[in-house]
Amino acid sequence: MNSRLIFLFTCFLFSCMYGQVEKIEPPFWWSGMQQNELQILCYAKDIAKYDIEIKDVTILEVKKTENKNYVFVTIDTQDIGPGKIAIDFKYNNKVEFSQSYEFKQRKEASAQRKGFDSSDVMYLIMPDRFANGDPKNDTHSHTLEKADRSNPGGRHGGDIQGIIEYLGYLKDLGITTLWSTPLLEDNEPTYSYHTYAQSDFYKIDPRYGTNDDYKRLASEMHKLDMKLVMDYVTNHWGSKHWMINDLPTKDWIHQWPEGFKRSNYRMTTQFDSNASKIDAKGCMDGWFDTTMPDMNQSNPLLLKYITQNAIWWIEYADLDGFRVDTYSYNDKEGISKWTKSIMDEYPNFNIVGEVWMHNQAQIAYWQKDSKIGAIDNFNSYLPSVMDFTLHDAITVMFDEDENAWDKGMIRAYENFSNDFLYANINNVLLFTGNHDTNRINEIYQSDINKYKMAMTLILTTRGIPQLYYGDEIGMLGNRDKNGDGDIRRDFPGGWPKDEQNAFLPPEKNGRTKDQEAFYAFTKKILNWRKNASTIHKGKLLQYIPFDNVYVYFRYNDEKSTMVIINNNTKDRKVDIGRFKEGIKDFKTAVDILTDNNITITEEFTVPAKTSMILELK
Known part of the structure; x- marks a missing residue:
């Protein structure tokens, strides 16, 4: 019985x-x-x-x-x-x-939420490498890869709680917006810390915390008048996603007769009127990597799925923006529909797409209402793109000391001379480095003067500046020699047993003297920028660099800011007469970097390898 x-x-x-x-x-x-x-x-x-x-x-x-x-x-x-x-x-x-x-x-007025803009400064972190607020979740029973901080390509234990604990550090530094690389579950057995091979689109990786923790992060940031940007991946999923193991439709992902086929990475095929169909397909439908199945955005069921998922996270976590990974590898008609649906729901939201190209016209093609895109009747509806050409210039020009036709500060001037190609130049993201590039202080061998000139440039010209975590304390890293893990080192002090805590000032056994020099400069310029209306929305007036000295103005109807970058190895005098159009009737100025008062009706000297930011009075 x-x-x-x-x-x-x-x-x-x-x-x-x-x-x-x-x-x-x-x-x-x-x-x-x-x-x-x-x-x-x-x-x-x-x-x-x-x-x-x-x-x-x-x-x-x-x-x-x-x-x-x-x-x-x-x-x-x-x-x-x-x-x-x-x-x-x-x-x-x-x-x-x-x-x-x-x-x-x-939530009341949810549809009217305001995204990040050119009044903001964005700070990019890799959460696994920033701070470990909860060591108990470093390894989790539901995920394959276990914590191993000794492995540069392994899980180190940084998490959402760690970010929350150091929001005060970011606020004090002068940061207004946080972009974290993806936090959704990535259940690959190795190299899962970067979290771009996601295995569940509705679940925060348990090694970072919970969905509630992510929601709490946004809430704590909003209390500090800060914004949270989610790194969203539309182009590919992870091989361990539950749906990849039981596909809803055969064309849910791009499949090839020969099995795995890597993308050719030639994004120009998306708009090249002379491109062969097989090459265009090789870019859009090829897989980004072996563990990242390429999603088919032309499948209406998939497109609706990722559109609703994106909106769900905005609504659930109360987000302020998206950064979209590998934007220009997607089916371009599908990704434009995805973007438009989100912007229709949230008209004041902001989305920046990663369009890693080295030509302004090709980047500008992907921005909303681009006249270039209109040539082939394409509109991405993407509000913001990333200024990779400026990044290209920044990585070389401060090592070019001598006056030359096509080297040094002329690289910055020429970059901005093509601003007419963009539909909205103020909504372009600027950066000296990110999680995929060599560290700026590695490139310039910890030369703080070169760091200061580079930061002066991106923090005072048009657009939205983005910093990479640790650059403000001079962190180094070379991916070409040592792999990706080297440019994604742990922030010193983010782990309980770290010997040094660079989140703290020197007098509290924190930052070293050298780290403090980088930090103090960054903090000063960032906190000034918070209230600098000419920098937020002002027009740009630039002058052709002479003697490797670059001068430009950011101005509106009431105020003007004069920026001088002397990239020469010698001191240089400023010819006031040449800059009368920008100086107008102003007679004095305050250099916000030194707090010195300067008379601008007469010639003055700018020291070698130095920048000045002059608020005209």
Whole structure:
């Protein structure tokens, strides 16, 4: 009798397991959204055999694919208020089971949230390498790779709690916006710390914390009047994503007859009118790497999935912006629809796309309302792009000491002379380095004067400046010689047993004398910039560099700021008469870097390898 009861109970449990939804995504939604169509993915063994009904809700479409484990249900949400609805799964006209689905109350004025802009300074961190606030989550039972801080390419233990604990450091430094490389789960067995091979798009990697922790990070930042930018990956997923192991459709990812095929990385094929079709396909459909299946954004089910996922994170975590990884490798029509849907929902939001190219026209093509894109009737709707050509110039020009036709500060001048190519030049992201490039202080061999000139440039010219974590204390790293781990070193002091804590000042056994010199300069210019209206929105007036001295003005109707960068190895005098157009009727100035007062009606000297930022009075 007992064995029979056990058998019947086991059958009952199996029936319950078989007749339930294993995964439902998005896991919940909000009432009052601007866009009224919601696609709900339901996943379970043979779930496609059921018919779907939802009482008092209009079902627009029920899509079943060749994989019987999926059903995509699209509903009209216009009249759905906060609360729960029941999704009924029927077989032979009988309800076999129901799945509860919740609509939450949307945050007031959520649609009007304001994204980052040129009044901000963005700080990029790799969370695994920044600070370890909770050592207990360094290794997790649900993820494959375990913590090993001795391995430059391994997990080191930095997490969300660590970021929260040092928000005060960032605020004091003068940072207004934080961009973290991805925090979603990456369950690759090795090299998972960079988190660009994501295995669950609705889950923070448990080695970083929880979804609630990420939400708390945004909340704590907003209390400090700071903004949070999510690094979003549309082009590829991780090989360990649960959906990759059971594809909804064969064309959910790009597949090749020969198996794995790496992208040719030639993004010019996206707009080259002379490009062969096979080369264009090789860029867009080739995989970024062996562990990163290339997603097919031309598949409407996938496109809707990643669009809703992006909106879900904005709404759930209260985000202020996206940085989109490898933007220009996506199917360009698909990614433009993705971008437009998000911007339609949040008109004041901001999204910056990684378009790693070395020609301004080619980068500008990808910005919203580009006249270049209009040539082939393309609009990406992407508000912001990254100024990689300026980065290219910055990495060489401060080593070019002598006056030359095409070297030194003329590189900066020539870069800005092509600003007319961009639809919105103030919404371009500027940087001296990031998580994929050699450290700026490695390039310039810890020469603080060269660091100061580089930072002066990106923090006072047009656009949105971005710093890479640790540059403000002179951190080094060379990926060409030592691999990616070298440019992604741990921030000293972010781990409880670190010998030195560079988050603290020297008098508290913190930063060294050299680190403090980098830090003090960065802090001074960043905190001045917070209230510098000419830098935020002012026009740019630049002069051709002579003797490797570059002069430009940022100005509006009331104020003017004069910037001088002397990249010469000798002191140079400033010819006031030549700059009358920028100086106008101003007679004195304060150099915000030294606090010195300067009379600008007469000639003055700028020391060698030095910059000046003059607020004209």
